[in-house]
Amino acid sequence: MGVFSAIHEGLKKSRDALSRELRQMFGGERLTEEMLEELEESLIRADVGVGPALKMSDALRDRALGRPVDRKTARALLAEVAMEMLPEPSEPAFAEPLHVVLVIGVNGAGKTTTIGKLARRYAAMGRKVMLAAGDTFRAAAIEQLEEWAKRSGADIVKHHLGSDSAAVAFDAYNAAKARGCDTLLVDTAGRLHNKANLMEELAKIVRVLRRNDPALPHETLLVVDGATGQNAVAQIKSFNRDIPLTGLVVTKLDGSARGGAVLAMAHELGLPIRWVGVGEGIDDLVPFSRKEYVDGLFPEEDGEA
Ligand SMILES: Nc1nc2c(ncn2[C@@H]2O[C@H](COP(=O)(O)OP(=O)(O)O)[C@@H](O)[C@H]2O)c(=O)[nH]1
Ligand SMILES: [Mg+2]
Structure with a gap:
């Protein structure tokens, strides 16, 4: 395995399209409702589901509506919200004896x-x-x-x-x-x-x-x-x-x-x-x-x- 994890490699196709769209969307302009709508559509196209897509765009709206947003800021916020949505993985202890x-x-x-x-x-x-x-x-x-x-x-x-x-x-x-x-x-x-x-x-x-x-x-x-x-x-x-x-x-x-x-x-x-x-x-x-x-x-x- 190279620098990136197997999960990272596996997500390549999913990531490519999304990254391209996010880059086009957030170029440092002020965040508008239209941009948020576009974001929702991109996320839904990436199969994240309607619920998570709305949650992510809401988070971005709360934080940054009317303010300039570059890709880095948008990405960080999306990642943060996504992280919160995933249940904490818990490795169950092995039951004894079987x-x-x-x-x-x-x-x-x-x-x-x-x-x-x-x-x-x-x-x-x-x-x-x-x-x-x-x-x-x-x-x-x-x-x-x-x-x-x-x-x-x-x-x-x-x-x-x-x-x-x-x-x-x-x-x-x-x-x-x-x-x-x-x-x-x-x-x-x-x-x-x-x-x-x-x-x-x-x-x-x-x-x-x-x-x-x-x-x-x-x-x-x-x-x-x-x-x-x-x-x-x-x-x-x-x-x-x-x-x-x-x-x-x-x-x-x-x-x-x-x-x-x-x-x-x-x-x-x-x-x-x-x-x-x-x-x-x-x-x-x-x-x-x-x-x-x-x-x-x-x-x-x-x-x-
Ligand atoms: N590319 C890829 N193929 C997989 C993976 N897991 C299973 N497969 C393939 O999916 C097919 C069905 O798998 P199988 O274990 O027989 O499915 P089952 O019917 O649920 O038992 C097989 O050809 C596996 O080689 C995976 O993570 N990646
Ligand atoms: Mg089987």
Whole structure:
């Protein structure tokens, strides 16, 4: 990695357009309502969401209406407001003796890949990781998770295609305990015959885990595809209604021009973003950093966009 963080690199496309527009907008002239309106439009185009866009333009209006504003001042204020809108990331402590993480999300969001990357990361920390092949709906899903288990050195519990995913989670939990694992990552399906089925299946996994210990799962991470932009917000709300989430993983930030949506997601739901996926490789998962994100979207350096 170069001078810039992976998050900064991942936000390149999202940042470029926004930077260009901000530079044109704030050239040191006095701030007018028209400029604020233009700003709102730019921010909405950058997928930050209507709520956050209005919040940012309001902050600028309060501070500077009628006064000369250059790009540096505007940027600093936008960054400050964005920072306040993002929930403080909290790294949950690992539960002892076995930390259980349930990973959910729609098909193709990046659940299985994220689990593979997490397994690698945790293994590198010296943790003993067990994977549960809870996506029993697709044959390829079980094989894919096995591949990640091999690559990360994790154990895996799998049943056959079409079996009960809650039973897989239950068995994996017990196997993890028996084998002295300290981390269990549970993969799940992203699509069943219909959405009600999926939510029921996920709820059942939670219920069955809780029979072992009411504190389970310690983390429930919803994986969302960063390129989904605004639609991710509706997706998150819909999952959160049925399955209480503890945090988000935003994948495919690399290559997406919709990185601004991270702000909308965090703002609308108050859920911490725990991890960010920045590529398909095993090491392409980084902890979310509010500062890196805000600097990546509203860079201090003028020339670099
Ligand atoms: N570029 C990029 N691709 C990703 C990322 N995360 C996952 N993918 C790709 O997205 C596709 C779907 O991922 P998968 O883990 O199978 O999704 P699942 O259906 O939610 O389990 C795969 O081709 C992954 O390689 C990411 O952060 N960046
Ligand atoms: Mg999968």
